[in-house]
Amino acid sequence: MAKHRIFGISFGSVYPHYITKAEKKGRTKEEVDEIIHWLTGYDDDGLGRVLEEKTDFETFFGEAPALNPARSEIKGVICGVRVEEIEDPLMQEIRYLDKLIDELARGKKMEKILRG
Template identity: 75%
Template sequence: MTKHRIYTMSFNSVYPHYVAKAERKGRTKQEVDEIIRWLTGYTDEELATILEDGTDFETFFADAPALNPDRTLIKGVICGVRVEDIEEPTMQNIRYLDKQVDELAKGKKMEKILRQGVK
């Protein structure tokens, strides 16, 4: 079975699109970075290194220091598919991030995006 094309794409090729989507709706790069840190456990320094070295999506999630266990609280549809129904873990993590950036762009409060107080 061949890997999905997004797995081999560099994270730094998609990251500017996340930021642009957020900024078009009055949100900030810092908020996008906060979502990424929450989801993956990367520090600002580690994220900067990843953006410089061209790490691909598969490695980005495989090497994540601490995937947030609360990411499973992320529900909804992204790209026509329910994120909670995606069986392949890497693809599900990618779609979790997509969903959170969408929520940011739609004006949700950060505490809701980061599933604070939701269980």
Template identity: 70%
Template sequence: MAKHRIYTTSFASVYPLYVAKAEKKGRTKAEVDQVISWLTGYGSKELEAQLEKQTDFETFFAKAPEMNPSRALIKGVVCGVRVEEIKEPTMREIRYLDKLIDELARGKAMDKILRKE
């Protein structure tokens, strides 16, 4: 089976869309970066390096320093699909990020987005 097109799409090409979605709803680029860092373990310099390298989504998640174990707590629907039911690991990670950005744009409190007690 052929890979989904998003796997070979550069993360840097979608990142500005994440930021724009958040900013349109009164959130900040720093909050988007915080969400990405929480999910993947990338620090700000590492994230910037991935953006500069035009790293594709598959590589971005495969090389993530430390995927947050609490990401399994992310539940809900993104693009009509329940994230917790996605079997393919890379697609699930991408949809986790999509869900976090959606929650940020909807005005959810950062502690809830980052699944803090």
């Protein structure tokens, strides 16, 4: 069951780390939020609620208003694993987000990050 360890963690406990990673590389919280909006369909109010309610990752993705169908275009390695080969659907969603934040921190243009 170790592979499900992160699922009980609140999204809000990890969110500040996404922002810190982006800001260390000269990117912004607004860009992190734009990525989250694109991936999940949450708007600012919905994201605020998730953070306030300490929603866990499973609920965060399970109740996402509109998971972006273009997320399947996210390819590459994160944490030593190819995201397109992850079999657990929830872990794959988490790694999609990790990959997008990583691309932001690496200086990729937002239009490329959002597969536009």
